[in-house]
Amino acid sequence: MNVVPVPRSPGVDLQTPIARHWMGGNVFLTHSVNGVCILFPAGERFFVRAVRHYMKDVSDPLLHARVKGFFGQEGRHAKEHERAFALLEEQGYRIEGFLKFYEWLGYGVIEKIAPRKLSLATTVALEHYTAILAEHALGTDLLDNADPRMRALLSWHAAEEIEHRSVAFDVLREIDASYAWRMAGLVLGSMCLAGFWSAATASLLLQEKDLPRGKIRRDMMRTSARIRKRLPLWRALKSYVKREFHPGDSDMDHLAARYLRESRLDLAAHAPS
Numbered sequence: 001m002n003v004v005p006v007p008r009s010p011g012v013d014l015q016t017p018i019a020r021h022w023m024g025g026n027v028f029l030t031h032s033v034n035g036v037c038i039l040f041p042a043g044e045r046f047f048v049r050a051v052r053h054y055m056k057d058v059s060d061p062l063l064h065a066r067v068k069g070f071f072g073q074e075g076r077h078a079k080e081h082e083r084a085f086a087l088l089e090e091q092g093y094r095i096e097g098f099l100k101f102y103e104w105l106g107y108g109v110i111e112k113i114a115p116r117k118l119s120l121a122t123t124v125a126l127e128h129y130t131a132i133l134a135e136h137a138l139g140t141d142l143l144d145n146a147d148p149r150m151r152a153l154l155s156w157h158a159a160e161e162i163e164h165r166s167v168a169f170d171v172l173r174e175i176d177a178s179y180a181w182r183m184a185g186l187v188l189g190s191m192c193l194a195g196f197w198s199a200a201t202a203s204l205l206l207q208e209k210d211l212p213r214g215k216i217r218r219d220m221m222r223t224s225a226r227i228r229k230r231l232p233l234w235r236a237l238k239s240y241v242k243r244e245f246h247p248g249d250s251d252m253d254h255l256a257a258r259y260l261r262e263s264r265l266d267l268a269a270h271a272p273s
């Protein structure tokens with residue numbers, strides 16, 4: 001899959017307030033999505049740093065062009081999600097404390113001590129997780145009851161994640177195709193994603209003081225049942241640990257193409273942000 005990713009503007013109004021529990025009233029699901037969204041900006045800038053370090057070792061001009069498109073897309077994702085922070089703050093949630101902790105531990109400590117190749121391999125693993133989540137967002141009814149603006153923001157992000165899902169992998173393969181590095185990245189990436197995502201979600205849920213008794217627990221049960229049934233995380237892990245794994249082998253391009261066509265973002269590919 002050698003498509004050159006195209007950075008687009010999502011064209012979403014993030015100025016006017018949205019409902020606090022914008023995932024169809026499900027508090028747990030709303031904060032799980034809010035939680036991963038607050039990880040995105042610093043995480044995506046980390047992906048760009050991890051890949052940029054090896055640009056000098058990439059000789060294939062097509063891969064160079066794909067990496068440039070990847071940088072453009074991730075840069076825009078980071079900016080747009082950062083704009084959405086204001087919505088959360090407007091709803092009364094405090095996120096700066098968590099963000100300080102996350103950025104310090106993730107990028108001030110772990111990134112500083114990890115070898116550069118491990119940072120790249122971790123990026124590759126996290127890009128795989130992102131693509132699986134993107135497939136879930138565009139290919140199921142997950143966002144059907146979401147606030148339309150958040151749905152548009154997440155669908156735009158998901159479509160571009162699907163589009164560039166092989167780029168970091170192909171850079172790692174060009175500089176070092178070893179299976180051991182890819183697996184080391186999977187271990188670190190999985191631990192960081194699980195730890196930071198749970199902490200971000202918990203930091204938001206703990207701020208819900210005025211909900212009816214048992215509401216969070218009920219929403220959590222509903223969400224866990226749905227995830228167990230619909231999100232193919234185990235299958236995604238099993239395919240990633242195969243030696244012959246390549247992100248481009250998974251059949252999800254049609255989901256991105258359909259969304260970009262229906263939202264007319266395919267026409268607005270070069271619109272300024």
Ligand SMILES: [Fe+2]
Nearest residue numbers: 044074077161
């Ligand atoms: Fe992204």
Ligand SMILES: [Fe+2]
Nearest residue numbers: 074127130161
């Ligand atoms: Fe990405």
